[in-house]
Amino acid sequence: MKKIIIANWKMNPSSPKEAGQLFSNTVKLISGVKKTEVVICAPYVYLSGLKKLSSKISLGGQNIFKVEEGAYTGEISADMLYNIGVQYVILGHSERRALGENNLNVNKKIKIALRAGLTPILCVGEDKRDENHGYFNFVKNQLEECLNGVQKDSLSKIIIAYEPVWAISSTLNRRDANANDSREMAIFIRKTISDKLNNQNKMPRIIYGGSVNERDAEDFIKNGGVDGLLVGRASLNAKKFSSIVKICEASER
Ligand code: PEP
Numbered sequence: 001m002k003k004i005i006i007a008n009w010k011m012n013p014s015s016p017k018e019a020g021q022l023f024s025n026t027v028k029l030i031s032g033v034k035k036t037e038v039v040i041c042a043p044y045v046y047l048s049g050l051k052k053l054s055s056k057i058s059l060g061g062q063n064i065f066k067v068e069e070g071a072y073t074g075e076i077s078a079d080m081l082y083n084i085g086v087q088y089v090i091l092g093h094s095e096r097r098a099l100g101e102n103n104l105n106v107n108k109k110i111k112i113a114l115r116a117g118l119t120p121i122l123c124v125g126e127d128k129r130d131e132n133h134g135y136f137n138f139v140k141n142q143l144e145e146c147l148n149g150v151q152k153d154s155l156s157k158i159i160i161a162y163e164p165v166w167a168i169s170s171t172l173n174r175r176d177a178n179a180n181d182s183r184e185m186a187i188f189i190r191k192t193i194s195d196k197l198n199n200q201n202k203m204p205r206i207i208y209g210g211s212v213n214e215r216d217a218e219d220f221i222k223n224g225g226v227d228g229l230l231v232g233r234a235s236l237n238a239k240k241f242s243s244i245v246k247i248c249e250a251s252e253r
Contacts, residue, residue: 001205001227002035002036002037003035003036003037003221003227003228003248003251004036004037004038004039004159004205004207004227004228005036005037005038005039005228005229005231005241005244005245005248006038006039006040006041006060006088006090006121006159006161006207006209006228006229006230006231007026007038007039007040007041007231007232007235007241008041008062008090008093008209008230008231008232008235009022009040009041009042009043009062009235009236010062010095010232011043012043012236013236016045016046016049019042019043019046019049019050020046020049020050020053022236022238023040023042023050023053023054023057024053024054025238026038026040026057026238026241026242027053027054027056027057028238029238029239029242030056030057030242030245030246031056033245033246033249034249035249036228036245036248036249037058037228038056038057038058038245039057039058039059039060039087039088040057040058040059040060040235041059041060041061041062041088041089041090041121042059042060042062043062044061044062044076044081047059047061047081047084047085047086048084048085051084051085051086058087058088059085059086059087059088060086060087060088060089060090060119060121061076061081061086061088061089061090061118062089062090062093062096063076063089063090063091063093063096063109064076064077064078064081064089064091064109064112064113064118065077065078065109066105066108066109066112067108067112068112068115068116077112077116078109078112078113078115078116078118079116081116081118082116082117082118086118087118087119088118088119088120088121088159089109089113089118089119089120089121090121090123090161090230091106091109091110091113091120091121091122091123091146092106092109092122092123092124092142092146093123093163094123094125094127094163094165094168095168095170103141103142103145103146104145106122106145106146107145107146107147107148107149107150110122110146110147110150110158111149111150114150114154114157114158119157119158119159120157120158120159121158121159121161121207121230122146122147122158122159122160122161123161123163123209123230124139124142124143124146124160124161124162124163124189125139125142125162125163125164125165125210126138126139126164126165126166127165127166128165128166129164129166136185136188139162139185139188139189139192140188140192143160143189143192143193144192147193147196152196152197152198152201153201155193155196155197155201155203155204156201156202156203156204157204158204159204159205159206159207159228160189160193160204160205160206160207161206161207161208161209161230162182162185162186162189162206162207162208162209162226163208163209163210163230164177164181164185164210167181167210167211168209168210168211168232169210169211169232169233170232174211176211176216177208177210177211178216178219179216179219179220179222179223179224179225180223182208182220182224182225182226183223183224183225183226184225186206186208186224186225186226187225189206190203190206205227205228206225206226206227207226207227207228207229207230208220208224208226208228208229208230209229209230209231209232211232211233212229212230212231212234212244213234213240213244214234214240214243214244214247217229217243217244217247217248218247218251221247221248221251222251228248229244229248231244
């Protein structure tokens with residue numbers, strides 16, 4: 001399966017013109033890339049416009065509502081995203097969890113996203129690490145609650161993003177995670193998921209996110225035990241983001 005690099009633009013940039021430029025510049029800079037799948041998760045209001053610019057990069061949303069349709073002022077549904085050509089959606093991001101998102105809602109959203117034909121990018125990750133390694137159980141609980149009741153053969157359609165909150169660029173007093181942190185959690189996530197699967201079921205892709213940049217991307221890709229990366233801040237710079245994509249491309253055999 002192809003490796004995947006996913007950009008999370010968060011609530012940036014502030015105009016459609018800038019969004020179009022960032023997108024087009026990124027498309028240009030990755031024109032030779034063939035073996036790596038590239039996705040940009042942009043604010044809702046830009047998605048239709050970006051879709052018209054190029055199909056080289058797939059598009060993702062950053063959230064959906066937990067109900068399929070109805071009187072929910074201000075919300076966006078999974079079908080709405082799918083019907084404008086969006087393929088992916090980030091769910092359970094720590095910045096949304098900080099605003100009140102919980103595992104139960106994320107579970108509903110995953111099921112709705114799958115039903116609509118979107119690929120959920122499920123974010124899990126601990127706020128802090130403790131000496132007793134309780135963070136493994138924290139992530140296990142997130143996985144179990146968020147994936148509760150999801151059909152075994154749908155699990156391979158989900159991408160699991162391990163994002164230790166303490167390493168994300170928006171976290172106050174953040175610190176760097178390294179490829180070893182990523183690899184041990186990727187192994188743990190694979191084991192947790194494989195306990196739920198039959199032999200014939202495929203594994204979901206597992207990716208790492210948390211302040212990845214063009215200097216450490218190679219280490220995460222080669223030694224982090226993951227199938228790709230989720231990139232926030234660095235994705236707002238076309239040069240930096242495309243370097244990360246090319247590093248991934250070069251690492252593919
Ligand atoms: C994220 O928040 O999903 C993320 C990866 O952000 P950053 O790379 O800025 O830490």
